[in-house]
Amino acid sequence: MSNVRVLVGTRKGAFVLTSDGKRQDWDISDPYFPGWEIYHVKGSPADPNRLYASQSNGWFGQLVQRSNDGGTTWEPVGNQFRYEGVPGTHQWYDGTPHPWEFARVWHLEPSLSDPDTVFAGVEDAALFRSTDGGQNWQELPGLRGHGTGSSWQPGAGGMCLHTIIVDPSDAERLFVAISAAGVFRTDNAGETWRPVNRGLRSEGIPDPDAEVGHCVHHLAMHPSHPNVLYMQKHWDVMRSDNAGESWEEVSGDLPTDFGFAIDVHAHEPDTVYVVPIKSDSEHFPPDGRLRVFRSRAGGNEWEPLTKGLPQSDCYVNVLRDAMAVDSLDACGVYFGTTGGQVYASADAGDSWAPIVRDLPAVLSVEVQTLP
Amino acid sequence: MIRVVLPAHLRTLAQLDREVELEVTGKPTQRSLIDALEARYPVLRGTLRDPVTQKRRAFVRFFACEHDLTHEPPDAPLPEAVVTGTEPFFVIGAMAGG
Numbered sequence: 001m002s003n004v005r006v007l008v009g010t011r012k013g014a015f016v017l018t019s020d021g022k023r024q025d026w027d028i029s030d031p032y033f034p035g036w037e038i039y040h041v042k043g044s045p046a047d048p049n050r051l052y053a054s055q056s057n058g059w060f061g062q063l064v065q066r067s068n069d070g071g072t073t074w075e076p077v078g079n080q081f082r083y084e085g086v087p088g089t090h091q092w093y094d095g096t097p098h099p100w101e102f103a104r105v106w107h108l109e110p111s112l113s114d115p116d117t118v119f120a121g122v123e124d125a126a127l128f129r130s131t132d133g134g135q136n137w138q139e140l141p142g143l144r145g146h147g148t149g150s151s152w153q154p155g156a157g158g159m160c161l162h163t164i165i166v167d168p169s170d171a172e173r174l175f176v177a178i179s180a181a182g183v184f185r186t187d188n189a190g191e192t193w194r195p196v197n198r199g200l201r202s203e204g205i206p207d208p209d210a211e212v213g214h215c216v217h218h219l220a221m222h223p224s225h226p227n228v229l230y231m232q233k234h235w236d237v238m239r240s241d242n243a244g245e246s247w248e249e250v251s252g253d254l255p256t257d258f259g260f261a262i263d264v265h266a267h268e269p270d271t272v273y274v275v276p277i278k279s280d281s282e283h284f285p286p287d288g289r290l291r292v293f294r295s296r297a298g299g300n301e302w303e304p305l306t307k308g309l310p311q312s313d314c315y316v317n318v319l320r321d322a323m324a325v326d327s328l329d330a331c332g333v334y335f336g337t338t339g340g341q342v343y344a345s346a347d348a349g350d351s352w353a354p355i356v357r358d359l360p361a362v363l364s365v366e367v368q369t370l371p
Numbered sequence: 372m373i374r375v376v377l378p379a380h381l382r383t384l385a386q387l388d389r390e391v392e393l394e395v396t397g398k399p400t401q402r403s404l405i406d407a408l409e410a411r412y413p414v415l416r417g418t419l420r421d422p423v424t425q426k427r428r429a430f431v432r433f434f435a436c437e438h439d440l441t442h443e444p445p446d447a448p449l450p451e452a453v454v455t456g457t458e459p460f461f462v463i464g465a466m467a468g469g
Binding site: 036057076 | 381414416418422423430464467
């Protein structure tokens with residue numbers, strides 16, 4: 001029988017949650033890297049025992065940890081993220097030029113085929129790659145240097161590159177998302193990039209056709225439909241059917257289209273999950289009811305999923321990297337909250353149960369389906 | 372031999388349960404002391420100073436001999452009592468956050 005391993009990054013450490021294919025009974029690890037912010041932990045699709053974790057705090061900076069045994073033991077690897085060439089400037093909150101400064105790694109995306117190759121999305125926004133298991137990091141400077149970089153501005157959480165998707169059908173194509181710049185695509189393995197934000201409309205940007213400046217919160221793709229992308233934007237849930245060339249809104253009948261997390265069912269490319277959040281100033285579910293919304297039509301028509309989730313007095317948030325799916329049948333769906341709960345559904349969202357209720361605030365959730 | 376006392380997070384990273392004793396070649400200064408510390412414990416590279424700019428991290432403080440040496444120039448000589456090992460050199464994580 002298959003097993004699942006849920007990798008949880010929190011404000012005060014990482015946790016590994018494990019279960020068998022029934023996903024009813026769970027083992028909860030002790031905290032790894034206790035006291036440190038763990039923005040993201042992710043396993044290599046090519047070697048599930050190879051994991052990478054982003055470890056940082058405000059005192060002692062950034063470390064990257066690597067495990068070769070599925071998270072039992074860890075070793076620190078390289079933590080030098082040096083921007084290529086003269087870093088230059090982006091815009092600060094007040095519109096003045098501000099030098100690019102490395103702050104932290106938000107997201108680690110292992111290669112689909114090589115356990116030693118891993119991408120890092122960092123703040124201030126840039127994309128780095130390691131081909132030696134995280135020991136050394138090189139920037140892919142074509143992203144910041146393609147032309148619009150000097151006009152990028154941070155969102156409230158910093159100017160972070162938080163989403164990296166490698167096209168499973170074309171290793172040369174990658175998508176990244178930056179708050180608050182937008183989505184960018186390369187078709188030549190990171191050599192050159194261009195913005196792919198046509199169709200996004202953002203309050204606060206006077207130009208309705210602005211090429212950049214959009215606060216994209218997260219992207220999701222089903223591996224069998226790599227030209228179809230789903231986006232949770234600051235406001236609006238969006239869909240592209242042409243690899244980002246254009247976007248259309250699919251918020252439909254959601255109670256609010258603000259949110260952070262979005263993901264796609266492992267076996268149904270048109271089944272999408274979001275967690276609506278009340279607004280950009282009230283980061284909690286509407287009416288104190290924690291509801292995942294599922295569309296089986298690729299957007300526009302959404303159904304609330306509530307069974308097992310708190311339907312009163314719930315004021316947590318679900319952050320952008322804190323939702324994931326396993327590849328079992330039925331598909332498992334998982335998400336973590338800023339209140340420290342990690343919820344799991346073993347039936348594609350029809351019903352939910354907490355795996356654990358009292359972790360530190362959850363920053364990220366990833367799932368590995370193990371043989 | 373210079374004695375260095377590290378904060379708990381850095382002792383955990385370096386797998387230390389006590390203070391560090393370091394031999395510093397040349398004139399002992401903050402810079403040469405941290406160079407020696409990072410050479411002995413590579414995992415600490417980037418934790419006291421930014422690994423690219425070499426600037427001290429804002430919430431890292433240096434105390435010795437009942438004085439705050441944080442803002443001393445990095446190439447200023449360390450106090451004699453630190454150099455002789457009579458007094459330890461403290462690396463402190465500033466009180467901040469929650």
